[in-house]
Amino acid sequence: xxxxxxxxxxxxxxxxxxxxxxxxxxxxxxxxxxxxxxxxxxxxxxxxxxxxxxxxxxxxxxxxxxxxxxxxxxxxxxxxxxxxxxxxxxxxxxxxxxxxxxxxxxxxxxxxxxxxx
Amino acid sequence: xxxxxxxxxxxxxxxxxxxxxxxxxxxxxxxxxxxxxxxxxxxxxxxxxxxxxxxxxxxxxxxxxxxxxxxxxxxxxxxxxxxxxxxxxxxxxxxxxxxxxxxxxxxxxxxxx
Numbered sequence: 001x002x003x004x005x006x007x008x009x010x011x012x013x014x015x016x017x018x019x020x021x022x023x024x025x026x027x028x029x030x031x032x033x034x035x036x037x038x039x040x041x042x043x044x045x046x047x048x049x050x051x052x053x054x055x056x057x058x059x060x061x062x063x064x065x066x067x068x069x070x071x072x073x074x075x076x077x078x079x080x081x082x083x084x085x086x087x088x089x090x091x092x093x094x095x096x097x098x099x100x101x102x103x104x105x106x107x108x109x110x111x112x113x114x115x116x117x
Numbered sequence: 118x119x120x121x122x123x124x125x126x127x128x129x130x131x132x133x134x135x136x137x138x139x140x141x142x143x144x145x146x147x148x149x150x151x152x153x154x155x156x157x158x159x160x161x162x163x164x165x166x167x168x169x170x171x172x173x174x175x176x177x178x179x180x181x182x183x184x185x186x187x188x189x190x191x192x193x194x195x196x197x198x199x200x201x202x203x204x205x206x207x208x209x210x211x212x213x214x215x216x217x218x219x220x221x222x223x224x225x226x227x228x229x230x
Contacts, residue, residue, distance in 0.1 A: 035218070044224065047220075095217075095219070096215065105209070107152075108159055
């Protein structure tokens with residue numbers, strides 16, 4: 001079974017509008033971390049935002065916010081006021097404990113976001 | 118500046134050859150990882166290492182080998198046993214806590230010719 005599921009292979013948004021990228025996860029751990037990364041066409045992986053499983057508040061970083069719904073095991077990324085430079089692949093990732101202090105990062109298949117002018 | 122350095126950026130390999138991708142970090146991270154990414158796909162874990170002189174297979178370890186003789190270095194060898202090696206390879210490192218960010222190198226493009 002997939003640990004991280006991103007159901008939207010591709011998304012289109014108009015410049016200056018908000019967009020939500022979906023991510024659901026599967027874990028039986030109580031302590032885990034959720035991450036979003038941006039991958040432009042150059043290939044580098046850029047860290048965007050982090051949410052801890054014990055965090056009460058949704059994480060925010062500038063135009064990025066993470067809509068964390070623990071009971072639904074959902075960690076959606078919201079990008080407000082989209083810009084042309086936001087066009088990229090976006091990956092949701094999770095670190096969960098596997099025992100012995102191992103927190104192996106696993107990634108979803110990604111969502112391709114295209115921002116139209 | 119601290120970071121992860123991968124080399125080479127682009128590599129061409131003839132069939133039947135082994136090639137080694139370098140990954141060096143100066144972030145003092147214990148954990149290091151190798152991922153493979155195929156076009157339009159997510160990241161799949163090849164190998165990971167939590168401490169020096171120890172490493173574990175990931176989901177797609179067949180045809181690959183690694184070593185971790187130093188904390189800073191985690192080279193990946195793509196052997197001739199790997200049937201479809203053409204891909205983008207990403208090295209990453211982190212501290213061994215769930216809340217710590219995973220840092221990536223810039224990646225290496227491997228093409229079999």
